[in-house]
Amino acid sequence: MANEMTYRRLGSSGLKLSTVSLGGWTTYGQTVAEQDRVTRLIERAVELGVNYFDTADVYANGKCEEVMGPALAGAAPRHHLVVASKVFGKMSDDVNDRGLSRKHVLESVDRSLDRLGLDYLDIYFAHRYDPETTLEETVEAFSDVVRSGRTHYWGTSMWSAAQIAEAVTFAKANGLVAPVVEQAEYSMLRRERAENEVLPVTSAKGVGVVVFSPLAQGMLTGKYDGGVPAGSRFAEFESFKERFFSDENAARVRALKDVADDLGVTRGQLALAWILRNSNVTSVITGATRVEQLEENVGAAKLSLTDDVLARIDRALI
Numbered sequence: 001m002a003n004e005m006t007y008r009r010l011g012s013s014g015l016k017l018s019t020v021s022l023g024g025w026t027t028y029g030q031t032v033a034e035q036d037r038v039t040r041l042i043e044r045a046v047e048l049g050v051n052y053f054d055t056a057d058v059y060a061n062g063k064c065e066e067v068m069g070p071a072l073a074g075a076a077p078r079h080h081l082v083v084a085s086k087v088f089g090k091m092s093d094d095v096n097d098r099g100l101s102r103k104h105v106l107e108s109v110d111r112s113l114d115r116l117g118l119d120y121l122d123i124y125f126a127h128r129y130d131p132e133t134t135l136e137e138t139v140e141a142f143s144d145v146v147r148s149g150r151t152h153y154w155g156t157s158m159w160s161a162a163q164i165a166e167a168v169t170f171a172k173a174n175g176l177v178a179p180v181v182e183q184a185e186y187s188m189l190r191r192e193r194a195e196n197e198v199l200p201v202t203s204a205k206g207v208g209v210v211v212f213s214p215l216a217q218g219m220l221t222g223k224y225d226g227g228v229p230a231g232s233r234f235a236e237f238e239s240f241k242e243r244f245f246s247d248e249n250a251a252r253v254r255a256l257k258d259v260a261d262d263l264g265v266t267r268g269q270l271a272l273a274w275i276l277r278n279s280n281v282t283s284v285i286t287g288a289t290r291v292e293q294l295e296e297n298v299g300a301a302k303l304s305l306t307d308d309v310l311a312r313i314d315r316a317l318i
């Protein structure tokens with residue numbers, strides 16, 4: 001089934017990512033805590049053609065990196081994989097163990113590499129913008145992480161369009177390494193920020209976009225049509241349920257069923273293909289607690305949607 005996957009360039013960089021990728025937030029080292037379950041999911045993802053795997057130091061307070069590392073090492077040769085981690089969030093009560101200061105960025109990349117058991121990352125993300133560190137200090141620190149060989153590329157996550165543009169301009173003007181990717185939230189249920197703010201600026205700057213929570217944390221699959229199943233994301237995390245589980249969203253997701261049925265696909269596949277209709281999006285980073293979810297989600301990679309279908313989707317989302 002590896003030929004079901006498609007690959008896209010990350011912005012104007014030469015790096016190619018699978019259009020459907022896999023991340024470990026709230027899952028690996030947490031709701032999916034056992035190493036053998038994580039290993040099985042990552043091995044299956046590689047078999048299905050996924051090459052990009054996403055984690056962060058703060059996911060399960062380091063445990064996500066600790067379980068994804070051995071799983072990745074066993075699943076494929078290192079050159080096959082695109083491994084990303086992130087820095088910004090608070091890792092301890094120490095006043096300097098957070099943010100994007102030069103100290104925290106340079107120390108954190110080594111700790112992430114230790115937990116993952118890797119010699120280098122492919123992408124290192126600034127997980128959020130740090131208003132308590134100057135942009136210049138942050139860009140220089142990430143540039144040095146790249147130049148030291150600990151990561152091949154660096155990127156931003158949930159930075160404003162103006163912050164991304166300023167980082168690229170500052171890096172280029174000063175002979176530093178510029179960010180090549182923004183990791184942004186984007187889904188049928190949360191589209192305004194990505195479509196109106198992020199995508200216009202990133203494409204103009206040659207910065208790639210990878211998308212998180214493309215299924216609105218599972219809401220768009222229809223799994224919550226009849227309420228909240230035991231063990232699901234919304235059963236485990238009340239705050240995420242509050243974010244998406246409303247009568248309006250439930251009606252939208254129900255309305256999408258006819259569109260998906262007419263195409264012979266699932267609503268999850270429709271939701272992922274809808275994001276990938278945008279050629280400036282490189283990859284949708286999905287989450288999966290079960291192999292069947294992964295297999296279903298990868299089925300979106302080659303699905304293209306006609307203008308007629310896109311218009312039907314827009315009507316369903318009103």
Ligand SMILES: NC(=O)c1ccc[n+]([C@@H]2O[C@H](COP(=O)([O-])OP(=O)(O)OC[C@H]3O[C@@H](n4cnc5c(N)ncnc54)[C@H](OP(=O)(O)O)[C@@H]3O)[C@@H](O)[C@H]2O)c1
Pocket residue numbers: 022023024025026027054055127157158183184211212213214215216217218219221223231232233234268285286287288289290292293294296297
């Ligand atoms: N940069 C950031 O700030 C940031 C923020 C959030 C996420 N991320 C990244 O993006 C990744 C994905 O985020 P996400 O987990 O929210 O993505 P998502 O794909 O929108 O949601 C994934 C969850 O939906 C459910 N699901 C997935 N496929 C399904 C299917 N086919 N059928 C039924 N249920 C299905 C599973 O949850 P259950 O089985 O538990 O119900 C799964 O864990 C994260 O792992 C992380 O790497 C980054």
